[in-house]
Ligand SMILES: NC(=O)c1ccc[n+]([C@@H]2O[C@H](COP(=O)([O-])OP(=O)(O)OC[C@H]3O[C@@H](n4cnc5c(N)ncnc54)[C@H](O)[C@@H]3O)[C@@H](O)[C@H]2O)c1
């Protein structure tokens with residue numbers, strides 16, 4: 197049986213490694229962070245994800261999954277290498293492929309005849325052929341003749357990762373038929389969903405970006421419609437719900453912006469590649485701009501609501517509910533709460549934060565003071581930014597301040613307004 201090395205033991209790499217280990221493979225997990233390696237070798241997951249704690253403990257106890265910081269050793273031992281390292285944006289919004297380049301160099305040092313390299317990291321189209329392949333060939337081996345190369349996007353939804361990783365359709369595109377077929381046989385061992393073979397590696401890279409761009413663009417549409425509904429004095433959530441009764445309409449949910457390591461980044465990978473070819477991805481770029489401006493729309497709602505009470509941001513304390521990028525996760529990457537907190541602090545507000553999932557040190561690093569929910573609800577102005585389930589239980593009598601800004605449509609405005617609370621929300625009249 198193939199020995200698999202997974203490079204990058206994060207939100208996607210760790211569940212992937214654990215699932216292959218559970219399927220019976222010997223798996224070596226590689227990570228450059230020694231704390232992550234240590235925790236995993238004790239069977240402790242550094243990531244909060246339903247079902248992962250139990251699965252990890254089981255495969256580590258059985259000796260099926262071992263973590264290491266020594267990538268070269270792992271590459272020499274394994275015959276299948278899966279790359280799931282991060283691909284963030286640089287400050288100028290171009291792709292930062294430094295982790296992909298570094299992992300490719302490590303794999304190249306241990307590459308052997310007959311190996312298969314699989315890329316799962318989300319990358320701009322052509323990255324596998326243009327950047328990863330030449331590094332792998334620095335080994336002296338030739339692709340197709342000596343080793344295989346495949347791109348397969350991961351599309352699991354955080355907070356439902358294990359289910360979606362095994363049940364979603366899996367798209368696979370290889371550098372040649374042999375690579376593709378070998379990857380199909382491999383992923384078939386952990387996939388109950390359909391396996392979709394695409395013609396080439398660039399198509400597979402592009403599929404991933406198209407999916408997230410579709411979602412980001414649709415959320416931008418919902419956000420723009422929400423702002424228009426606010427100006428009309430009508431409830432965008434009611435309107436969207438009614439519109440979605442149409443059999444061919446599926447409007448998304450407006451909110452305070454789009455966060456996470458995927459939707460807020462991946463569309464820029466398309467923009468980057470399009471621009472390099474002289475194509476202007478106008479819609480995709482505009483959608484990003486609309487979503488990135490949403491935290492400042494929330495800021496305006498706060499200002500307007502405080503103004504209604506004769507107060508201002510400078511003399512108010514603000515309680516933010518939620519800094520995770522979405523409900524019921526601990527991930528704060530690209531969270532819309534961060535630009536809002538920055539803007540509030542810059543305008544002189546006292547900012548406290550409650551988040552049941554996010555560690556206090558992460559909240560402090562954002563420049564805010566972590567507090568309990570009870571304390572946050574005592575603030576002059578409360579701003580609900582994340583749709584954690586816990587916040588769905590908030591009742592008007594739990595609130596001490598007069599202003600409640602609800603950036604997610606998870607509470608009924610009327611209930612709060614009836615009690616004299618100034619309630620404003622994205623898309624709410
Ligand atoms: N998080 C998601 O929901 C999701 C879903 C689908 C695809 N993706 C893509 O998967 C990739 C990984 O995302 P993630 O959310 O798992 O990231 P993550 O930050 O949670 O994990 C990445 C891990 O890789 C490690 N790492 C960095 N450089 C390394 C190197 N050179 N060698 C070995 N390990 C290294 C880091 O220490 C970290 O533990 C990204 O390209 C992302 O776009 C993410």
Ligand SMILES: CC(=O)N[C@@H]1[C@@H](OP(=O)(O)OP(=O)(O)OC[C@H]2O[C@@H](n3ccc(=O)[nH]c3=O)[C@H](O)[C@@H]2O)O[C@H](CO)[C@@H](O)[C@@H]1O
Pocket residue numbers: 318350351352353354407408411415448449450451452453454455456457458459521522523
């Ligand atoms: C195409 C798709 O489904 N891709 C998924 C996505 O996972 P994700 O967790 O990043 O996705 P979302 O849940 O969409 O959240 C993103 C942000 O958008 C906000 N949002 C969402 C819906 C809405 O109607 N209104 C909103 O405002 C939400 O609060 C949050 O900030 O990318 C992963 C990595 O590539 C994929 O693997 C995974 O399949």
